[in-house]
Amino acid sequence: MAHADIGTKFLKKYNGTVNDAFQITGSKSESNRLLILQALYPSINISNLSNSDDTNLMQNALKSKEKEINIGHAGTSMRFLTSYFAVKPNSEIILTGSARMQERPIKILVDALRSLGANIEYVKNDGFPPLKITGTTLTANKVKIDGSVSSQYISSLLLIAPTLPDGLTIEFEGKITSIPYIQMTLSLLNDLGVSTNFEGQFITVQPTQTIKNTEFTVESDWSSASYSYGLVALSENGKLDISSYKENSLQGDSVLQEIYKEFGVNTSFKGHTITLEKVKNFTLPKRVEFDLVQAPDIAQTIAVTAFGLGVECHMTGLHTLKIKETDRIIALYNELSKLGATIEYTDETLTVKAFNGTINSDVHISTYNDHRMAMAFAPLLLKTNINIDDAGVVSKSYPSFWDDFEIFQ
Numbered sequence: 179m180a181h182a183d184i185g186t187k188f189l190k191k192y193n194g195t196v197n198d199a200f201q202i203t204g205s206k207s208e209s210n211r212l213l214i215l216q217a218l219y220p221s222i223n224i225s226n227l228s229n230s231d232d233t234n235l236m237q238n239a240l241k242s243k244e245k246e247i248n249i250g251h252a253g254t255s256m257r258f259l260t261s262y263f264a265v266k267p268n269s270e271i272i273l274t275g276s277a278r279m280q281e282r283p284i285k286i287l288v289d290a291l292r293s294l295g296a297n298i299e300y301v302k303n304d305g306f307p308p309l310k311i312t313g314t315t316l317t318a319n320k321v322k323i324d325g326s327v328s329s330q331y332i333s334s335l336l337l338i339a340p341t342l343p344d345g346l347t348i349e350f351e352g353k354i355t356s357i358p359y360i361q362m363t364l365s366l367l368n369d370l371g372v373s374t375n376f377e378g379q380f381i382t383v384q385p386t387q388t389i390k391n392t393e394f395t396v397e398s399d400w401s402s403a404s405y406s407y408g409l410v411a412l413s414e415n416g417k418l419d420i421s422s423y424k425e426n427s428l429q430g431d432s433v434l435q436e437i438y439k440e441f442g443v444n445t446s447f448k449g450h451t452i453t454l455e456k457v458k459n460f461t462l463p464k465r466v467e468f469d470l471v472q473a474p475d476i477a478q479t480i481a482v483t484a485f486g487l488g489v490e491c492h493m494t495g496l497h498t499l500k501i502k503e504t505d506r507i508i509a510l511y512n513e514l515s516k517l518g519a520t521i522e523y524t525d526e527t528l529t530v531k532a533f534n535g536t537i538n539s540d541v542h543i544s545t546y547n548d549h550r551m552a553m554a555f556a557p558l559l560l561k562t563n564i565n566i567d568d569a570g571v572v573s574k575s576y577p578s579f580w581d582d583f584e585i586f587q
Contacts, residue, residue, distance in 0.1 A: 196409055196560075199419035199451075200582045204228040204396035205429055206575050207359065210236050210254050211366055212394050214262050214337045219370065219389050226396040226422070230575040246272040251279060251503055251547060251574060256307060257330040260287055261338045264296040266313035272301060274308035278547060281306065282501055286324055287331040294318045294342075316342050325350030325379070328498055332381075333363040339383035340372045350379040355498065358430025358472050365428050369394070398422045400431035401550075402576045403452075404479040407434050408557035409583075410454045411441040412486045422450040430473045437476070440466045441483055462489055464532065471495025478554035481510050481530050485519050486561050490532040497526035503574075504546035513555065516541045517564070537562040549574035556583055 209228040216222040217240045227233060232252040239247045239259055249255040256275055263271055274280070285305035288298050294316040301308040319342060323332065332348065339346035354360070360381075364374045367383065371390030375382045403420055410416030423432075425447050435445040442460030446453045466484065470477050470493050477493055484491030499506035507528055511521045518538045520531040539562040545551040549571050556579075558564055572579040 196413040196416040196418065199421075201421045202398040202402045202406075202582075203230060203576060203578065205399040206230045206232050206401075207254070207362065207399070207429065208366070208396045209233045210258060211333065211337060211363055212396065213237060213240060214258050215366065215370065217262060218338070218341050219392075221389065221392045222370075222394065223392055224394050224396065226398075228396065228399065228575075229577055231573045231577070232575060245270070246274060249273070249275045249279070251276050253279070253282060253502070254330055256282075256284065257287060257328070257334045258337060260284065260298070260309060260311065261291060261334040263311040263313055264291050264298060265316055265338050265341060267315070269313035270311070272308050272310055274301070276547075278503060279307055284309070286327050287334055290321045290323050290331070290335060291316070293321055294346075319344035320347045320349070322349045322351055324352055325354035326352045326497070327355070328501065329356035329359040332360055336360070336363045336367065336374075336381065336383060340367060340370075340386035342385060345385040346383045348381045350381075354379075355471055355495075356430065356474070358428075362428040362430070366394075397424050397427060397429065399575070400427060400429040400434060401475045402553075402579075404431065404434055404476045405553045405556060405576075405579070405583075406454055407438045407441075407443055408479050408483045408486075408554070409560070410443050410456050411438060411483050412557045412560045413456055416443075416454070416456040418454045419451050420454070421452070423447070423452050424450065431476050433473050434476060437468060437480065438483075441487060441489070462487055465490040465492070467492045467494075469493075469495045471497075474498050475550065477528070478506060478510060478550050479557075481514065481528060482554045482558055484530045485514055485517070485533055486537070486558050488533050489530075491530045492527070493529070494527045496528060500525060502550075503548040504551070506548065506550070509544070509546050509548065509551055513543050513551070516543070517558070517562075539563045540565070542567055545569070545571050547571060549576065553579055 204226040206228045212224050213236050235249050235252045236255045295318055297312040297314050299310040301310055369391050372386045373384040406418050442457045444455050444457055507523050522529040542565045543555045545568045552566050552569050552572050
């Protein structure tokens with residue numbers, strides 16, 4: 179999919195106002211958790227599943243009869259399926275992915291599963307996919323894991339925990355990161371009727387054979403909503419209605435409602451529709467600071483918004499961004515610098531310095547096989563003409579993104 183000319187078309191027709199309504203696909207995070215639970219408890223029915231590549235890959239993997247399963251760039255699928263196949267009796271598969279996936283560490287999860295009795299071998303390099311997984315019964319019920327690593331490792335263990343003979347107790351070592359994603363997993367388990375307890379450095383999940391709830395409707399994806407927030411923030415008179423969302427969301431990225439107040443965007447609910455509206459005569463702050471340790475996936479959108487508005491922005495809690503589809507901290511530095519930004523960064527922080535100059539135009543934005551790079555930079559088309567390379571990469575999480583975006587052209 180090519181969108182090299184999208185910026186020119188957009189700028190010619192943009193008159194300062196963004197005003198429309200659309201529905202965003204179901205949450206990828208919630209969908210993929212529910213698909214694993216459905217595979218473990220087949221009586222579950224799911225509606226409003228994400229139509230993302232990642233969720234399609236998850237569905238195909240769970241249905242596959244092949245001996246080797248390739249999940250491409252889908253990190254969530256790699257982590258969740260590792261635990262799922264580890265407890266699937268009488269199965270033996272090779273779980274692999276793209277070249278980038280084979281560079282993304284998985285040792286902490288594999289070590290945790292092995293300590294519970296799992297039979298997992300590395301096919302190529304120790305600590306990285308591909309994995310040879312032979313399903314077996316996990317007899318142990320206690321595991322220690324570094325809490326500061328990707329929460330997907332932890333959710334992967336939690337999803338299989340109720341099927342273990344004696345349940346599971348997870349003890350965290352160090353500070354726990356991305357707690358909202360862990361709480362999302364626990365909430366879904368609770369909805370099934372699984373008894374869980376999360377206190378201090380411990381999570382306990384009781385074994386469960388019979389579930390109480392079989393009907394689940396997936397909430398739309400808050401991470402995907404972030405690009406609409408960016409669009410309204412960078413507009414002069416923006417107003418968007420997007421659905422379907424819940425006021426008491428399980429998704430950590432719902433913190434967007436509070437964060438984007440700093441950029442002059444108000445959020446209001448009516449049923450399951452949220453209205454994002456640019457506050458009239460809003461005075462932007464000179465500098466904003468955000469700790470995104472619980473919501474790192476929205477860092478790219480925030481960085482681009484701050485740059486486009488000329489607001490200095492300092493973000494912390496970004497240590498997991500280095501092991502995503504690309505090293506997102508370096509990717510942001512590279513692409514924002516092309517546009518004229520001054521960026522400072524460490525392994526876990528990024529600062530976009532205040533910018534009052536002219537944003538460079540006709541720049542090619544590299545996306546690094548990362549869906550969020552393409553979508554995060556798209557709202558800058560309100561400010562200047564840019565070319566977003568490999569724009570079709572958005573299908574990983576939000577296949578209709580460009581269709582929704584082109585509504586405004």
